[in-house]
Each structure stands twice: as C-alpha cells, then as structure tokens.
Amino acid sequence: xxxxxxxxxxxxxxxxxxxxxxxxxxxxxxxxxxxxxxxxxxxxxxxxxxxxxxxxxxxxxxxxxxxxxxxxxxxxxxxxxxxxxxxxxxxxxxxxxxxxxxxxxxxxxxxxxxxxxxxxxxxxxxxxxxxxxxxxxxxxxxxxxxxxxxxxxxxxxxxxxxxxxxxxxxxxxxxxxxxxxxxxxxxxxxxxxxxxxxxxxxxxxxxxxxxxxxxxxxxxxxxxxxxxxxxxxxxxxxxxxxxxxxxxxxxxxxxxxxx
Amino acid sequence: xxxxxxxxxxxxxxxxxxxxxxxxxxxxxxxxxxxxxxxxxxxxxxxxxxxxxxxxxxxxxxxxxxxxxxxxxxxxxxxxxxxxxxxxxxxxxxxxxxxxxxxxxxxxxxxxxxxxxxxxxxxxxxxxxxxxxxxxxxxxxxxxxxxxxxxxxxxxxxxxxxxxxxxxxxxxxxxxxxxxxxxxxxxxxxxxxxxxxxxxxxxxxxxxxxxxxxxxxxxxxxxxxxxxxxxxxxxxxxxxxxxxxxxxxxxxxxxxxxxxxxxxxxxxxxxxxxxxxxxxxxxxxxxxxxxxxxxxxxxxxxxxxxxxxxxxxxxxxxxxxxxxxxxxxxxxxxxxxxxxxxx
Numbered sequence: 001x002x003x004x005x006x007x008x009x010x011x012x013x014x015x016x017x018x019x020x021x022x023x024x025x026x027x028x029x030x031x032x033x034x035x036x037x038x039x040x041x042x043x044x045x046x047x048x049x050x051x052x053x054x055x056x057x058x059x060x061x062x063x064x065x066x067x068x069x070x071x072x073x074x075x076x077x078x079x080x081x082x083x084x085x086x087x088x089x090x091x092x093x094x095x096x097x098x099x100x101x102x103x104x105x106x107x108x109x110x111x112x113x114x115x116x117x118x119x120x121x122x123x124x125x126x127x128x129x130x131x132x133x134x135x136x137x138x139x140x141x142x143x144x145x146x147x148x149x150x151x152x153x154x155x156x157x158x159x160x161x162x163x164x165x166x167x168x169x170x171x172x173x174x175x176x177x178x179x180x181x182x183x184x185x186x187x188x189x190x191x192x193x194x195x196x197x198x199x200x201x202x203x204x205x206x207x208x209x210x211x212x213x214x215x216x217x218x219x220x221x222x223x224x225x226x227x228x229x230x231x232x233x234x235x236x237x238x239x240x241x242x243x244x245x246x247x248x249x250x251x252x253x254x255x256x257x258x259x
Numbered sequence: 260x261x262x263x264x265x266x267x268x269x270x271x272x273x274x275x276x277x278x279x280x281x282x283x284x285x286x287x288x289x290x291x292x293x294x295x296x297x298x299x300x301x302x303x304x305x306x307x308x309x310x311x312x313x314x315x316x317x318x319x320x321x322x323x324x325x326x327x328x329x330x331x332x333x334x335x336x337x338x339x340x341x342x343x344x345x346x347x348x349x350x351x352x353x354x355x356x357x358x359x360x361x362x363x364x365x366x367x368x369x370x371x372x373x374x375x376x377x378x379x380x381x382x383x384x385x386x387x388x389x390x391x392x393x394x395x396x397x398x399x400x401x402x403x404x405x406x407x408x409x410x411x412x413x414x415x416x417x418x419x420x421x422x423x424x425x426x427x428x429x430x431x432x433x434x435x436x437x438x439x440x441x442x443x444x445x446x447x448x449x450x451x452x453x454x455x456x457x458x459x460x461x462x463x464x465x466x467x468x469x470x471x472x473x474x475x476x477x478x479x480x481x482x483x484x485x486x487x488x489x490x491x492x493x494x495x496x497x498x499x500x501x502x503x504x505x506x507x508x509x510x511x512x513x514x515x516x517x518x519x520x521x522x523x524x525x526x527x528x529x530x531x532x533x534x535x536x537x538x539x540x541x542x543x544x545x546x547x548x549x550x551x552x553x554x555x556x557x558x559x560x561x562x563x564x565x566x567x568x569x570x571x572x573x574x575x576x577x578x579x580x581x582x583x584x585x586x587x588x589x590x591x592x593x594x595x596x597x598x599x600x601x602x
Contacts, residue, residue: 168446
C-alpha cells in the first residue's frame, strides 16, 4: 500500500497568541507538528505496518516546516516532501486541497491520503473533505478506528466519531481519511528514528513540479482581531460550611438567569 | 444581499439539530431563505424550516439519502446550486454541515467561511468573523466567489423564533447520483454509552485533575496499581459531577489533563485539542485553567470555578469562585440545586 500523510507546522498549543500590526505573534513558543496530525501519522504507520507498504509525509509551507517533516520521519515515515512555493503564501483551504490532491496524484498509486482532524492555527477542518472531492475519492472524516482493510480487494471499514456516537462505514479504496484522538496515542520518535531523520534529505516540490498553477484564493482574511477581553468581576464565595457555600453559590447562579 | 440565501437543515435520522434553526434564523436576517431538507421523507423537516423563517424549501424523499453521506448530499446540493444560483449557503456548524460545505465548495469552485460567529453583509460580498487558534484570536474572513458557503458556530446566533402559522412552497427534488456511483455505505451506528453533546449544551459541568484528589476514597482491594487507584478515585469524582450535571440537565466536560490521565473518554474534552464550547453556564471543578482549556470555554456566558488552589488561573475568568475541595462542594451544590430547581 502507498499512503500519503499530510502534516502542518503550527505554534505550540500552549502559545499565547496575539496580533501585532496585523500579524499573528506567538512569542517565543516553539513551532511543532500540529497535534492532530500526530494521530494521522500514527494511523498511517500502523496501517502500513499491518498491511505492508510505505508512508510518505507531506507538508506545505516554508523551510521551517521541514522540522515537522523530520518529526514524521523520526516517527517512522519512509519519505518526506516539502511543498514550498512563494505563490502559496495566501492559499486558502480549497487551494490547499487542490495542491494536496496534485501531490497525491504525483506520488502515484496511493491507496490512502491521511490527515489530522484540523490544524490548531487556522482551525478550518475543511481540507480532508475538500481534498477527497478534488480527487473524486470518498472522504472518511473523523476516523476513530480502522476495523478492516483489504488492500487487494480495495475496501476499508472504519468507525467514525460523530455527534451521535460511532458510525460504521464501508468504503472503496482509494480514500481520504482524517483521524481523531480515539485512534490511539501517537508513538514517540525513537532514538534511531531521530538519528535517521536528522540525516534525511527532504525533497521540495514546487507548483511546477506538481503541474498546477497557483489556485485562486476564494477566501481572504483581511483583518485579524483581538477577541474582546472577558470583562468579569470575580466574586469569591465563602462560608462556614460546604452547605452554606453551596447554597449561596446556587442562589447567585440562579440570579444570573442562565438556568 | 440581493439574492437568495440557502440554509442546509442538518438532522440525524430525521431529527433536526437545533443549530439548523439557528442557521435559518440567521439567514432570514440576510434575505429570503430557501431551506434544503435532504433525507428520506424530509418534507416534514422542510415545513418545520418554514415555521422557523424560511420562505420556501427543497426536500428529498429518497432511501439513498436517508442517512447523511458526503458524496450524494454534496452532489445534490451542488446540482441545485448550479441551477438556481443562490448568493450564499449557510450550514449549521455540525460535523456533517462542515463536511458538506467543504465538498460543495470544490464542486462549485467557491470557498467556505467555517465556524463563523458573526455575519457581515458588505453588499457585494459576504464577510464574517470567525475564531482561529481555538478562539485566542478572531479573523475577519471574506468569500470572494459565489455562492459563499458558511458554517455557523453552534449557539453563536441566538435562539430562533418559531411561528407554526407560517406557510411556504415545498418542492421535491431527486437524488443527483445513483447508489452504484457512491463509494461509501453506512453499515451501522454504535451508540456510545453516556453520550455527551458538548457542542450544543446550554450548561456544561467539567472536571479536571482535581477529581483524583480525594485520599478518603479507598479503591477496592483488587486494584493494586497506583495509577489505576488514581483513575478509580477520579472516576468516583466524575460520578459525582455526573449527578450535578443530571440535576442541571448539563453535559459533562473534562480538561485535557483528565482525559490524558485516562479518567474519562476523549469525547468529553473541552479545549484547543478538544471541543470549543460556548454554553450559558460553565462549571469548572478541579480545573486549574491551562491556556488550552481557557481557549476552549472562554466565551461561556457565566463561568463558575471550584478549585483548591486560590491562584488557579481559572478564577480570573470566572464570575463566581470557590476555593475549596470539590468533594465537599459538589455534593452540597447538587443538593442545593435539587431543592431550588425542584428536582
């Protein structure tokens, strides 16, 4: 099986995010592989280990995104490719999907393209379904478990985590998957993996290499806004016993009119 | 907006999501709304959409559309949109709404403004405000193509008004692709025990690391492993939290620390790598308030925190705070609400 996994480099989730002169700043917080994408890498590796095959990790971005790719290599991915092109600076979700679909096609004969649930910076959660639609493949989003996979018959059974519970879906391959945390904890890179990744050559593909022109931006984001400060006066509730505190608190909450 | 606003009515096995009516009512503020009710025998949903403010509706009645599947639903919405050229299509911000908007955007060569909390009609173009970085920042977003596709953050657009006297035309539409051309089949649904619906809950009661902090609880003798003892203690805490949630008709949430420690399943997690929520009342029990957690619940109307640590960051966000042991406060609070709410 040939599996493509797509990852993104993002500011660490513990970062304090602020806007300065219209630009997002995250202080001295490190850039890391998007936490959701670690589950995608884990799923891709497990499927390749179980059913045979190789995993190629892709990331779109500048040279700094090579660090995220090295993390994926250290976890066990066989290859990594950076998609880097100045024309992609303001690419939106639909444009990203067109680029990723072109990368899947260039890789050739892929059975699965695997994504994380969403990126914790842009938070769109759109790219998996969009990429599937560009490829004309089914989108199996929010996968918690791959219950069955038959690489020769080209079929897969997954359990999806949706609002109402687990949905069991049968699908043909190739397919595009997004993975959620229920799939299982991502592995830590091994010492050998880290050594291998540090020496690895990461190839770069441009739009020319992919054979596509820069997608038009259907969505633009002209302005970043600091969220309104939470204007709250905290009232500490005290009392001589838990019962007294609880009674006061319950009365106060009821007075707020939110029950 | 000069043209038609379409609103997709999301449902599960014919039962509409309340967020669908929020979307109809948000759409009606922009222009005349046409509702889209796909499913098997979805005419009742179409009529309900009209009661909530739609002018008319398309509905499907097709066994192949009985359950939501991205491929046939997207093909149908895209075919109709190509024929009728709406200005914008609004979707409730459910997992289905988001997936459908994404697929339709590719078919219609347009873009999606996802998870918006405010819509701005700027004449020619539709703009919106949406949280990014789990709400640590907001972004104004503009759709440069038509139809503009928007998914609406659940509970961000106010309560819709229903008028069962309203009437409008409902038009039946046929599925756009045949079953043999659909790659996916839904085999079954497995219902998950103790289901939470954090996204649309009006009240959320959440537990954190503090739930494991009760030395007075003695785990059964067969549990010898320290980690398992800790999990057992925390689970007693979550049982207690569940009782409070029951009295308040609330969903149960949790911090990432509690989920990662194995106290409760992931579907309860509130925060940047869990669910971003915006209830009327959020009660945080034994949660100190890591930045990732605060990002996920900071837009709650009233926040209440109970924590042993008087310096816990959660207090700065809270309307009411109690420095104390949740094992003492929570049962007393459950009793107090039972008396006051007559449950």
